[in-house]
Amino acid sequence: MKRMTTFFTDDLLFTISFVIAIISLYCGAFSLKTIDFKVIFCLFGLMLFVKNVENLGILTFFAEKMIDFSATTRSLIRNIVLLSFFSSMLLTNDVAILTLMPIYLTIIKKFPTMTDKIAGAVLLIVAANLGSSFFPFGNPxxxxxxxxxSLSTAEFFVWASVLLVSSLLFLLLSFLFIKKTTISNQNSFLPIINKKKTFFLSLIGLFILLGVFNIFPYFIIIPIATLILIFYDKKTFSSVDYKLLGTFVFFFIAVGNFSQVEMISTFIKEQFTTNTRTFFGSILVSQMISNVPAAILIAPFTVQSQALFWGVNVGGLGTIIASLANLIGFKLYKKYYPSQSKQFILQFTLINFVFLLFFMLFFIFLL
Structure with a gap:
């Protein structure tokens, strides 16, 4: 009984998503089609890959290099946040966070008195969510x-460019609020990296990305890569955050079931009739069920594609569940600093809603 209690109280987000999924079963007929298995498979493969990379010392190597390029804590946070912003355009927001957050957390372990480490982690997540909006394949x-x-490429990039420029501007302004403290010389030695193992893991990582980008079927590529990684290091298999995967599954189930409720579908159809209502409505829905399910839920009921595009991408800011990538970032931070979960949630919410307010004020003049 104690183990069961600990299991459910240790991760409240997992427990809440589980309860919501159970409640949703009374609202609609459960179907496996509501679960995005590509997200689950790819996330599992990426977590397993990153853990192997971390064990090899590659993250520590990049952390040391990042410190060498940064003279102050502000420049350190700026460098890794901008790296998250631009890399997420090609790697997707999930991959960027899974890759860069462990590097960032490895870095700040060396600076226990650093005051803005939570803010830096939050900005890294914000940057990944915003940067990934520039390409169609950047996020789901x-x-x-x-x-x-059936958007044209030109039409998509015109909309995305507006979001890109405004995002970069707001991020650059946010760095002014990071405390500027000089980083002393660490005089630490770079870890020796096994080149053969690094090359091997790089190939596996590329293999996984082929599935993420739909170049090859994910349901074939990811299981093969997973088996290779497990064979390479069996211990990493037990280190995967299965509760995070479960949280994703429960959210997918809940959204699929609630969308079958006629009252909800009728309400949505009546609300999303203008650009302004679609923009703000999609932001609101994203706060409750995350932006990917929000886009899928709203699209059939509105022709305001531009407003919906801006709304669900901006809507990834705000609550911890507004974007599933937010959950990934939170879980990674909690793993390194379990005692700072409440502080993280508070700062995450504050910073995200400040960004969200700026975007709402900005886009209201463009709708």
Missing amino acids: QNLFLFSYY
């Missing part, structure tokens, strides 16, 4: 909208 909601509305 854009890929869905690009396909569903």
Whole structure:
């Protein structure tokens, strides 16, 4: 009984998503089609890959290099946040966070008195969410909208460019609020990296990305890569955050079931009739069920594709569940600093809603 209690109280987000999924079963007929298995498979493969990379010392190597390029704590946070922003355009927001957050957390372990480490982690997540909006394949909601509305490439990039420029501007302004403290010389030695193992893991990582980017079927590529990684190091298999995967599954189930409720679908159809209402409505829905399910839920009921595009991408800011990538970032931070979960949630919410307010004020003049 104590083990069961600990299991459910240790991760409240997992427990809440589980309860919501159970409640949703009374609202609609459960179907496996509501679960995005690509997200689950790819996330599992990426977590397993990153853990192997971490064990090899590669993250520590990059952490030391990042410190060498940074003279102050502000420049350190700026460098890794901008790296998250631009890399997420090609790697997707999930991959960027899974890759860069452990590097960032490895870095700040060396500076226990650093005051803005939570803010830096939050900005890294914000940057990944915003940067990934520039390409159709950067995040799931854009890929869905690009396909569903049959958008032209030119039309998509015009909308995305507006979001990109405004995002970069707001991020650069946010760095001014990071305390500027000089980083002393660490005089630490770079870890010796096994080149053969690094090359091997690089190939596996590339293999996984082929599945993420739909170049090869994910349901074939990811299991093969997973088996290779487990064979390479069996211990990493037990280190995967299975509760995070479960949280994703429960959210998918809940959204799929709630969307079958006629009252909800009728309400959505009546609300998303203008650009302004679609923009703000999609932001609101994203806060409650995350932006990917929000895009899938709203799209069939509105022709306001531009407003929906901006709304669900901006809507990834705000609550911890507004974007599933937010959950990934939170779980990674909690793993390194379990006692700072409440502080993280508070700062995450504050910073995200400040960004969200700026975007709402900015886009209201463009709708």
